Structure formats: C-alpha cells, structure tokens
Amino acid sequence: MGEKGAHQPSSPEMTVKVTEAQSARQGPPSTRRVLPREMYGFLFVGPAILFFILVSIFPLLRTFQMSLIDVEAGIPLFVGIRHYAELVQDPWFWSSLTNAFVFTVASVILHIFIGMVLAILLNETWFSTTLRNIMRGLLILPWVFSTASAGLMWTLLYHPFGLLNYLWVGLLGQEMPIEFLAKPGLAMASVVAVNTWKAYPFYMIIILGGLQAIPPELYEAAKVDGANAGRRFWHVTLPQLRPILIAISTIDIITTVGHVDLIRMLTRGGPLRSTETVAYYIYKTALLDGNLGYGAAVSTLMLIMVAILIIVYLRLVSRGSESGETSF
Amino acid sequence: MKRASDLRFRYGYLIHQVFVVSLTTLSAIIILTPVVWMINAAMRPIKEVLTYPPRLDPSQLTFEYMASLIENELYRGYFINSTIISLSTLAIVLVLGLLAAYGFSRFKMVGGRYMLLGIMALLMLPTVTLIVPYFRLAHLVGLYDSLFGLIVVNSAFILPICIWLLKGYMDAIPVDLEEAAMIDGCTRLQAMQKILVPLAVPGIVGTGTFVFVFAWNEFLLAVTLTDSPGSQPLTIGLAAFFGQFVRDWNSIMALSTITSIPLMIIFVLFQRWVVQGMTSGAVK
Numbered sequence: 001m002g003e004k005g006a007h008q009p010s011s012p013e014m015t016v017k018v019t020e021a022q023s024a025r026q027g028p029p030s031t032r033r034v035l036p037r038e039m040y041g042f043l044f045v046g047p048a049i050l051f052f053i054l055v056s057i058f059p060l061l062r063t064f065q066m067s068l069i070d071v072e073a074g075i076p077l078f079v080g081i082r083h084y085a086e087l088v089q090d091p092w093f094w095s096s097l098t099n100a101f102v103f104t105v106a107s108v109i110l111h112i113f114i115g116m117v118l119a120i121l122l123n124e125t126w127f128s129t130t131l132r133n134i135m136r137g138l139l140i141l142p143w144v145f146s147t148a149s150a151g152l153m154w155t156l157l158y159h160p161f162g163l164l165n166y167l168w169v170g171l172l173g174q175e176m177p178i179e180f181l182a183k184p185g186l187a188m189a190s191v192v193a194v195n196t197w198k199a200y201p202f203y204m205i206i207i208l209g210g211l212q213a214i215p216p217e218l219y220e221a222a223k224v225d226g227a228n229a230g231r232r233f234w235h236v237t238l239p240q241l242r243p244i245l246i247a248i249s250t251i252d253i254i255t256t257v258g259h260v261d262l263i264r265m266l267t268r269g270g271p272l273r274s275t276e277t278v279a280y281y282i283y284k285t286a287l288l289d290g291n292l293g294y295g296a297a298v299s300t301l302m303l304i305m306v307a308i309l310i311i312v313y314l315r316l317v318s319r320g321s322e323s324g325e326t327s328f
Numbered sequence: 329m330k331r332a333s334d335l336r337f338r339y340g341y342l343i344h345q346v347f348v349v350s351l352t353t354l355s356a357i358i359i360l361t362p363v364v365w366m367i368n369a370a371m372r373p374i375k376e377v378l379t380y381p382p383r384l385d386p387s388q389l390t391f392e393y394m395a396s397l398i399e400n401e402l403y404r405g406y407f408i409n410s411t412i413i414s415l416s417t418l419a420i421v422l423v424l425g426l427l428a429a430y431g432f433s434r435f436k437m438v439g440g441r442y443m444l445l446g447i448m449a450l451l452m453l454p455t456v457t458l459i460v461p462y463f464r465l466a467h468l469v470g471l472y473d474s475l476f477g478l479i480v481v482n483s484a485f486i487l488p489i490c491i492w493l494l495k496g497y498m499d500a501i502p503v504d505l506e507e508a509a510m511i512d513g514c515t516r517l518q519a520m521q522k523i524l525v526p527l528a529v530p531g532i533v534g535t536g537t538f539v540f541v542f543a544w545n546e547f548l549l550a551v552t553l554t555d556s557p558g559s560q561p562l563t564i565g566l567a568a569f570f571g572q573f574v575r576d577w578n579s580i581m582a583l584s585t586i587t588s589i590p591l592m593i594i595f596v597l598f599q600r601w602v603v604q605g606m607t608s609g610a611v612k
Contacts, residue, residue, distance in 0.1 A: 040516075041435025048428035048487060049443065055484035056450055062461035071464075118355060124348045131349070137599050138356045141363065144591045146545035148563040149584045152570060153362040156369060156577060163365060197359065202606075209607025251452060258454025261547035265567060279456040286460045287552060299457040306457070310449050317448075 063303065066296035083297035092273065093281065093298065100277035102188060103195075104256045110196040111252055112245065115203035120237075122204075123211040136208075143201035151265025154194045155181070181267050184274040191266050191275050195256065203248050210244040211237070243317075250313040254306055278302050366588075369581035370394060393582035403583065405557055406565035410544055410587075413479055413561055417543040418536055420483040421490050425535070429494035430520055434503065444495075451488035459552040466553050473555045481549050486542045490535050493605055497531030498524065534605030537598040541591055562587045 067084070070077045087093050118139055126132040142150070157163050158180035165177040180190040214237065222232045238245075260283045263269060269276035269284065276284070278298065286295025371389050397403050431437070432444060462481055463472075471477030505527075506519040514522065525532070547563045554560045560568075569583055595602075 041431045041437040041440065044427045044431030044435070045437065045440075045443065046431075048424045048491060051424055051484065051487065052447075052450060055480055056453065056458070059458050059461035059465060060453075062465065063457060066460055066464065118352070121348055121352045121355075124344070126348065127345050135352050135356055136603070137596075138360060139352075140599065140603070141592075141595070142359060144541060144595045145363070145588050146547065146563050146566075146591075148545070148547055148566045149366070149588050150362070152566065152580055152584050153366045155570075156581065157362055157365060163361070197362070205603055205606045212607060254452045254454060258456045260456050261551075261563075264547075264551075265570075279454065282456050283459065283548070287463065292460050292464060296460045299460055302454070303457045306452070306454060307449075310452050313452075314445055314448060 060303070063296050063299050066293060067300045068293075070293045079293065083294050084301075086294070087297055087301070092276070093278075095273065096276050096278045096281040099188065099275060100257055100279065103192060103259075103275075103277050104253055106189075106192045107195045107199070107256045108249055108252045110192065111200045111203045112207075112249060114196065114200045115207050118200075118204045119207040119211055120233075122208055140201040140205060142197050143199070145198070147198060147259075147261040148265055150194060150198045151262060154190075154197070155266065158190060182271050184272050187267050187271055187275050191263060194266060195259065195262055198262070199252070199255070203252065206244060206248055207241065210241045214240045246313070246316055250309060254309060257302075257306070366581045367585055369577055370585040371582075372578070393578045394586055397579065397583050397586060402557055403562075403565060403586075406560060406562045407586075409475060409559060410561040410563075411590075412475055413482065413546075414540050414543040416475075416479045417482045417486065418539050420479065421487050421539050422532065422536060424483070425487055425490035425494050426525070426532070428491045429498050430524065432491070432495050433498035434506075447488045447491055451492060453485075455485055455548050459548065462549070463552050472553060473559050475559050478550060478553050478559065478561075481553065482543050482546055485549070486539050490539060493535045493538070494528070494531060497528050497535075497605070501527050530601045531605055533598055534601035534603075537594055537602050538605070540594060544591060 068078060068080060070079045070082075122132060122136050122139070145153070159165070160177040160179065164180065168174050169177050178186070181187050218236045218240070219232055222236050227235065257277070258279050259277070260279045263275055263277060263280045264283070267275045269280050279302070282295050282298045282302065285291045285298065370393060371391065373390060432440060437443070458481075466472040466477050471480070501524060505523050506516075509519040509523050510516065544561075545563060546561070547567070550561050550564050551567075554564065557565070566580075566583055566587055570580055573579060
C-alpha cells in the first residue's frame with residue numbers, strides 16, 4: 001500500500017509538496033482515509049483487547065495482590081510475603097507439586113503417543129474413505145463429553161463391581177477386586193487413564209492435520225533411497241511434525257497442569273492426598289477452606305511456572321517465524 | 329514376472345489394509361466402551377447395572393430414568409441454564425472474535441505482533457489461577473451466582489483460541505475480493521459482512537462448535553462463581569447429583585447421557601468443520 005509514504009515523505013520533492021499534500025488530504029477524494037490504516041485495525045481489535053484487559057489481565061494482577069493480603073472478617077489485612085513463607089514450609093504444597101508433575105508428564109506422553117499412533121493409522125490409505133471418516137468420528141468422540149460425564153463413566157467402570165473388575169476377577173480369576181480409585185499408588189494411574197481417554201482426540205486431530213500437510217514427494221524420495229517405514233517415520237515424519245509437536249506439548253502441559261474438574265469428579269485429591277495436584281490444591285485451599293490469600297499465593301507460583309513455559313514456547317515459535325516455520 | 333509382482337503388491341496391500349483397519353477398529357471399540365456402558369446403564373433396569381457377569385444386552389430397555397429426570401423441575405432448570413450460558417458465550421465470542429480476527433488478519437498494526445503473542449499467552453492461561461480473584465471480584469461487583477457473570481468469564485477463556493482459529497481462516501481468504509467490493513462502494517464493514525463472513529462460514533461453524541462444547545462442559549468457573557441451582561449449569565448438577573445419589577447408577581448415567589445428548593448431536597452435524605478447522609494449521 002502506498003499510503004504509508006504519503007504520511008512520511010522521504011524524498012526531497014515530496015518534502016516540498018508536503019503542505020500541498022496536507023491540504024489535499026482534507027479534500028473530497030481522501031475523506032475515507034481520515035484514520036491512518038494502522039489505527040483502523042485497532043477499531044476491530046480494540047473490543048477484544050478491552051475485554052481481555054477487564055476480564056483476564058486485571059484479575060490476573062489481582063491474583064498477585066491478593067496473595068499479599070488476608071481477608072478475615074471482611075477486612076483485608078496486608079500480610080506481605082507471609083503466605084509465601086508458609087508455602088515454602090507447607091509439605092502438602094510440595095507433595096501437590098510432585099503429584100502435578102507425575103500427572104502431567106504421564107498424561108502428556110500418553111496423549112501424544114496415542115494421538116500419534118491413531119493419527120498415523122487414519123492417515124494411511126484406506127480401501128474405503130467413508131469407513132475411515134466414520135472411524136475418525138468415533139475416535140474423536142471422547143473429546144465431546146464433559147469432564148464431569150467422563151469422570152462418572154469411568155467411576156462406573158472402576159467400581160469394585162464394575163466392568164474392569166469383572167475382567168480382573170471374573171476372567172483372570174483373581175481373588176479381590178481392584179480398588180482403582182481408592183488405592184494410593186493406583187489412583188493416580190487411574191486418573192491419568194481417564195485424562196488420556198478424554199484429551200487424546202484433540203492432539204490426534206492436530207497431528208493428523210500435520211501429517212496431511214507433509215508433501216508426499218518427501219516419502220517418495222525416501223522410498224527411492226531405500227528407507228523402510230521406520231526410517232521414513234524417523235527422518236521424514238518426525239522432523240516435519242516438529243513445530244506441531246512443540247506446540248501441542250506446550251499447550252498440553254499447561255492444560256493438564258490446570259485440571260481441577262477431573263480430580264474433583266474422580267478422587268477429590270484422595271486417597272491420602274495422592275492425587276492432589278497444585279491446581280486441585282488451589283481449589284481446595286481457596287474455595288473449600290476459604291483461605292483466599294493462601295490460594296492466591298499458590299496461584300501466583302503456578303502462574304510463574306506457567307509463564308516460564310509460555311515464554312520458552314513463544315521464543316521457539318518466534319524463532320520459527322524467521323525460517324518460515326510458523327505463521328507469525 | 330509382472331503378474332508375480334502384481335500379486336505380491338496385492339497381497340501386501342491386503343495385509344496392510346487388514347492391519348490398519350483392524351487395529352483402528354480395535355482401538356475404537358476400547359475407546360468407546362465407557363460411552364456404550366454409560367448409555368447402557370442409563371437404559372436398563374436397576375438390578376442389572378453392577379451384576380456378575382456384566383450384560384451388554386439389557387433384558388429390557390427402559391426410559392424411565394431419563395423421563396423422570398426430564399420431568400424434574402430442578403434438572404430442567406440446569407439444562408436451561410446450560411443452554412443460555414452456552415449460546416450467550418457463543419454470541420459474545422463470535423462477535424468479538426470475528427472483529428479481532430479481521431483486524432489481525434487484514435491490518436498491519438503497530439504492536440500487532442505483540443498483541444497476537446499476548447493472545448497466544450492468554451490462550452494457555454490455566455483457569456485455576458484466576459478463580460481466586462474471580463471469586464472475590466464477582467462478590468464485589470455483584471455478579472456472584474449470576475448467569476451473566478459466568479457468561480463473561482467463560483467468554484474470556486475461550487476467546488483467545490477463537491481469535492486464533494478465525495484469524496487462520498481469514499488469512500487463507502484472498503484480500504482481493506474485499507478490495508474489489510470496496511472499490512464498488514461497499515464500506516469496510518459491508519465488505520466484511522457480505523464477502524468475508526460468507527466465505528469463512530466453515531471456519532465460523534467449526535470455531536462455534538468448539539466454543540459451544542467448551543461452554544457446555546465448563547465446570548471450574550461454574551463451581552467458583554455460582555452457589556444456587558438458579559444459575560448453575562448441568563455439569564454442576566451432575567456433580568451434585570453424583571454426590572447425593574451415589575448408589576443410583578441408573579439415574580446418574582441417565583443424567584450424564586442427557587447432558588451429553590446435545591453435544592453428540594452437534595458433533596455429528598458439525599464434526600467435519602471442527603476437524604477441518606483444527607487440521608488446517610490452526611496450531612502453527
């Protein structure tokens with residue numbers, strides 16, 4: 001667009017004409033260009049940005065502020081960093097961090113692994129495209145259900161007299177039913193299983209999109225060079241999927257670390273607080289125990305950790321833009 | 329010789345097909361078991377839910393549980409709340425999202441890149457880190473336990489991804505068409521309305537489905553900001569029901585099924601566009 005030049009004349013002849021240009025701008029042909037083009041964009045983006053400032057960013061700042069106060073009997077009392085000092089000595093906070101770490105790492109690995117396997121299967125040539133599309137639809141289905149529903153479905157399956165225990169006791173001939181959600185070591189694995197079931201479809205679809213975007217010539221070339229399926233996967237598929245895998249693992253880590261509803265539905269942090277993650281700890285201290293200041297302090301620490309992850313990720317993404325890998 | 333290689337190719341193809349199809353089918357069966365089990369439990373007599381051995385075929389089908397829930401004033405209320413919350417969130421998010429996506433897609437702005445990065449960061453902001461200030465602020469501004477408050481915060485959490493998806497769609501639509509319309513005398517808003525939006529319909533439908541499913545299934549914000557059935561959505565109703573009638577698996581699963589029916593319908597109708605939206609390079 002040539003409009004930018006009209007505002008900031010750079011060549012000598014144009015500097016001479018600048019007054020004429022200014023007067024001409026008020027003339028009839030350019031009345032629709034009263035606003036510079038850059039400003040025009042703000043008109044469209046503005047409402048959303050304003051909304052974010054009011055509803056996301058302002059409360060975000062309030063989180064920091066609230067972590068420094070205590071609300072007792074309705075009167076806010078400034079306590080400085082007392083909550084943070086307590087936090088460092090709070091064994092339940094540290095155990096919740098460990099639990100969150102286990103929960104997140106296990107879930108993310110499983111999401112991406114299962115998503116990848118199923119996406120590759122769906123990306124193969126099928127004798128019937130209709131059948132493939134039906135399968136794709138069925139495999140996405142778990143994503144549609146609410147975490148509340150998913151939690152209940154699985155609670156029924158995990159029930160001492162449920163389907164899974166029927167397989168265990170009835171078919172494998174074991175003596176005792178397994179208490180999937182009530183045994184400290186096993187409860188976390190059970191919760192991870194439900195989270196895997198619930199969230200893998202999202203990643204499967206994104207990986208499928210990435211697979212479809214890989215130019216077939218690359219595979220042809222690799223085939224000509226004598227690469228078998230495994231080597232083609234390692235040398236063509238994985239490098240091509242790299243940007244997508246970075247994106248989804250970051251998004252997945254952050255989403256998974258923030259899960260409260262799943263744990264609320266399945267175990268409520270138990271047994272013996274073995275499934276209490278940081279997110280659930282925030283919910284519990286702030287909303288169930290009513291300790292808002294302390295909850296805000298835990299939230300702030302969690303925000304800092306998430307922010308570090310986001311910054312690292314955005315760095316990676318921005319660097320990708322120079323090599324044309326991303327849309328920035 | 330040609331026949332031999334042809335045959336080998338065909339055998340290879342056959343084995344490949346059997347492998348791919350059976351593995352996918354097996355996965356689908358395992359993955360759908362919880363869903364089938366839920367619907368199954370919702371529609372069979374009470375004695376048959378937790379029997380040994382479990383029966384896949386109910387001895388008789390009954391809609392008794394679902395019917396009694398639909399007739400129940402309380403659960404109808406939850407259902408209506410969920411509908412209002414989801415549709416209003418959808419409306420707010422689509423209006424703000426379309427405008428913002430248009431702005432980001434069609435204008436070079438000072439700081440536009442940083443705003444986009446900021447939106448990307450908001451996209452990843454965990455809900456749980458904001459429940460404390462939301463809880464407090466909602467009390468302060470009088471939006472605690474109100475549908476409106478819930479709609480506003482729901483919108484804030486789904487808007488970033490919505491802008492991101494819609495921008496991706498608009499970037500793929502050539503700008504020439506709108507410019508032609510504007511030369512022909514359309515204003516910018518008219519050009520957007522008459523040219524761009526109709527072209528972006530698949531993207532809008534996909535994103536809209538995404539928003540609706542998110543809002544319908546939202547739990548944490550609702551549990552933070554509401555206190556009475558008058559403003560609570562179905563997800564909370566489901567959790568409360570589970571807490572209250574732990575043993576009545578038929579009714580629990582019936583309510584869970586009813587909760588999921590609208591989503592399953594929407595999903596069957598719009599699945600294509602959701603998948604399209606997510607596979608067309610939304611995450612880049």
